[in-house]
Amino acid sequence: MARRLSYSARYEHPTEKVYSALSSREFWDDQMVEFRKLTPQSDVDKFVVDENGVDIVLVQTLPKSDLPAIASAVIKKDMIITRKEFLGPYNPEKTEGTYSAGIPAGPGNVSGVQELFPTETGCTLRRTTEVKVYVPFVNGKLEQLILVNLVDLFRGEAEFTADWIAKNS
Template sequence: MARRLSYSARYTHPADQLYQALSTRQYWDDLMKGFRDLTPQSDVDSFVTDDGGLRVVLKQTLTRDQLPAIAQTVMMKDMVITREESFGPFDAEKATGEYTASIPAGPGSLTGVQELFPTDTGCTIRRTTEVKVFIPFVNGKLEQLMLVNLVDLFRGEAEFTSDWVTENL
């Protein structure tokens, strides 16, 4: 059974400025540089921006000893996470996109949709995630663990993004 989570990051910056940051390769490079404190192998694998919007592929490696005990029971090697994010073209009312995270031979999937829209005080990115783990008996625990860690990830990235926009745009 899949588990779902909706998370909203609120910004004081206007939506077009936030979209501009997401459309900048340097933003993603700086984000991965920050991740290297936690996962030394964190890189932008590809980045494309054009009239159709933006698409970025990130690769991060967590060594097996960095994984929680329950995850070590199913992951016998280092965990390589490939994360893809996209947004369609900027729209002043709402820009939409998708994201996925995958692990080769991983025991599940993580997919989501995201929306960037203006608010009275700036803008919001709302992400709705679905996590599925296909291992009997531990699937629910692993799904919940993934969602808890995802909230921490989204919260940290929102803080980084806000600071990055303030300093760079």
């Protein structure tokens, strides 16, 4: 059974500033610099901004030695994560998109929807995630571990985004 989680990053910035950051190559390159402090191989593999929106692919490699014991029992070598982010064309009322993450020959998947919308104090980027692991007996534990780590990731990315906008506006 898949597990779900919804996470909302709240910004004091208007939607157009957050969307502008998320559609900036410099933003993603700077974020990869930060990721490299934890994961030495973190790169933007694809970056397209056009009339359809923002389409990004990130590739990160986590060394097997850095994986939690339960994950390293399932993943037999370094874990290569391919993350896809998509946001549709900017809409001041609500910009919708999707995201996913996968591991080649991995035991499950992460996918979700995201929406950027205005609030009284700025805006919110809400991500609703579904995690599914196909390993009997440990699937629930792995799904929960992934969700906990996603909350930490989303929180860190929200802080980075807010700081980046403040420095680059």
